[in-house]
Amino acid sequence: QVQLMQSGAEVKKPGASVKVSCKASGYSFTRHDINWVRQAFGQGLEWMGGLDPNSGTTVYAERFQGRLTMTRNTSITTVYMELSSLTSDDTAVYYCAREYFYGSGTYEPFDPWGQGTLVTVSS
């Protein structure tokens, strides 16, 4: 079945960078975009951006421009999300989520999601 398996929890100091991986299995990796969504404790969901694993093309939410980088390694069907210049406001659970293609003509909904990776930023 389709699965997304994320890397483990991270603790980082302010100003550092974090790189979270998302390994996909159970489907043709290059045929579906992968998105990243984060959720601070007790808060709602925030879309960060998405990546087309076929071309490597990315789209980022403007608020993360300049410090967010999404990449992929097609040989191991893994997508990476790297966030730099971390502050305490970046403490959150980070989810990868595959697009569920229904032919919207725009962006697609997300299904399934990875299990989430807790990133804690603390001095």
Add this chain to the structure above:
Amino acid sequence: DIQMTQSPSSLSASVGDRVTITCRASQNINSYLNWYQQKPGKAPELLMYAASTLQSGVPSRFSGSGSGTDFTLTISGLQPEDFGTYYCQQNYRAPLTFGQGTKVEIK
């Protein structure tokens, strides 16, 4: 950015009740509206897409309606396993945005 506003923020209902959650977009998003359910400590799961299409495996007591700016998610006959937080999301235009969530508790 397109703002998504859900109401209510939380509700408590009994098993068997009919529950309605509303989501309003700050501009016309046609039918590019999705609903997710999230249980504590778990990732969200897709319930419905294109405003009214039930995702495979989701019970038929869930239904969705609306287009343009106003949407509803209805649970007809609330079940104990329906607790959690429900989020709407627009996929019309980037940045893709979510509502703030509606927490559903079982009385």
